[in-house]
Amino acid sequence: MNLILGNLGMMLYDYPAGFEWVQNIVDAINTVIWPILIVVAAAGTIYAIVLGVQMARADSTEKREEAKKRVIGVLIGMAIIIGLILLLKLFVDLILPQLIGGNNGEGIVNPDNIGGGSGAQQ
Secondary structure: OHHHHHOHHHOOOOOOOOOHHHHHHHHHHHHHHHHHHHHHHHHHHHHHHHHHHHHHHOOOHHHHHHHHHHHHHHHHHHHHHHHHHHHHHHHHHHHHHHHHOHHHOOOOOOHHHOOOOOOOOO
């Protein structure tokens, strides 16, 4: 379990021949994913605080209910976005190498079969 939770950002894989380009994409994703997550969380938190203040200062119950609906929407949206970002990170770090045979494993995808062809084996 420590491998999954503790080292998500530190995993390096030896991709098989034909998939070296994947490492460049994985590096780019790993470089930008945490700053994106921080920006999304910070923006959502600030917006939720602003809506909370509006809800507290609302004069009528209609305005209070509208602000309450917006706060709930922001919290649900933040949870969905953060969850999807973390699933992308999980896919890139754990699932993708298994699909293409990272660390000399037997992957599902074969680089020889990519790009079409007649389908006949020689």
